[in-house]
Amino acid sequence: MTEAAANTPEFIRQKWCRVRSALSRFTSVGRGTATTLARIDGGLTCRIEDGDWRLTADIPEKGGGSGLGPDPGVLGRGALASCLAIGYTAWAAYHELPIDALEVEVQADYDARPEYGVGEGTPGYEAIRWIVRVESPASEAEIRDVLAIAEARSPFLALFRNAQDLERSLELNPSER
Secondary structure, eight states, rough: OOOHHHHHHHHHHHHHHHHHHHHHHHHTTOOOOOOOOEEEEEEOOOEHHHHHHEEEEEOOOTTTSSSOOHHHHHHHHHHHHHHHHHHHHHHHHHHTTTOOEEEEEEEEEOOGGGGTOOOOOSSSSSEEEEEEEEOOSSSSHHHHHHHHHHHOHHHHHHHHSSSOOOOOOOOOOOOOO
């Protein structure tokens, strides 16, 4: 299949219908554990591996890094923006709502002081906003409906919105075993 054929709304809709059918019939399908490994590779440069994917994260030089990749904030905002953009597009295709162009801009307000142990408060974002820009011949009401469906089912929006169970384990000096 050509890349162009795989990028059509009908192709996306067919694939989503197949996946939805499998998920509906078999409760074990779609469940699992995703694993990503991040390894410091000198200084603050971090190599990220997940399956066949290899990424680099780093901190800008002004923060003590080498600036060899985006910082974790860029990756986190990018994960949210891309998850929303992909979800909007997929749900629009599923509902046969035409989209000519779509982009999502994520804006996050932060105070970096707590991350460095300065001042009060907790590290992280104080507020997150996203702007969705859509070009479509569909009505505003139809577009809003599909956006709401996609947002209700967005895993990264849920990650930012809801508390998650967190658990850390420690393997101390694992190379000595």
